């Protein structure tokens with residue numbers, strides 16, 4: 001698998017960090033993990049083949065992770081690039097995903113689901129295992145962030161394992177969930193003295209990374225306070241493993 005960071009930031013407008021979104025190429029499929037408001041245009045900017053996208057993962061309904069989905073579906077109805085598309089698009093996320101999308105759709109008769117190809121919405125539960133796309137097995141974990149928020153673990157046919165925490169507060173359950181991941185994409189919202197229990201600060205992220213023995217850890221969801229700091233140097237004081245700072249446009253092989 002190959003991961004492209006589209007947005008390493010948060011909801012706060014930022015010059016170099018778009019809202020969350022990660023493109024993942026699997027053997028034969030293209031998937032998107034979260035779709036913040038900037039992501040539809042970021043996919044174009046990175047010259048990714050968005051008209052052929054197979055599946056979209058929605059970790060939770062905060063608009064920095066989800067707000068790009070209605071505009072993206074709206075654009076797919078009209079884009080010349082999808083005029084001949086017939087293969088389905090699958091949108092996978094937590095309970096109430098269909099209800100939230102339908103209420104947006106109904107608010108102005110956008111007809112987001114009247115596409116030239118099928119759009120399927122699949123709701124998954126915490127601790128559910130399912131096939132994400134053919135050849136890629138998925139596993140979910142409830143995170144302490146919102147009532148619906150989920151972390152996602154993916155295992156490809158070559159047994160490479162990728163875990164995306166999305167937004168989360170501190171919980172030791174992540175250790176077991178992300179055990180021996182080849183790549184752990186973990187939020188690290190704050191440097192220290194976090195103002196919200198529902199996110200991670202660096203020492204918490206590093207204690208999780210140390211315990212789960214991930215091969216590589218990519219830190220993302222970086223609030224602007226990180227602009228003043230070197231996150232990799234800071235992390236090395238706490239854990240000597242392989243830490244990467246997420247940056248928009250970064251590509252990582254898994």
Ligand SMILES: [Zn+2]
Pocket residue numbers: 010011020062064065167221
């Ligand atoms: Zn967020």
Ligand SMILES: [Zn+2]
Pocket residue numbers: 060062145167
């Ligand atoms: Zn959130």
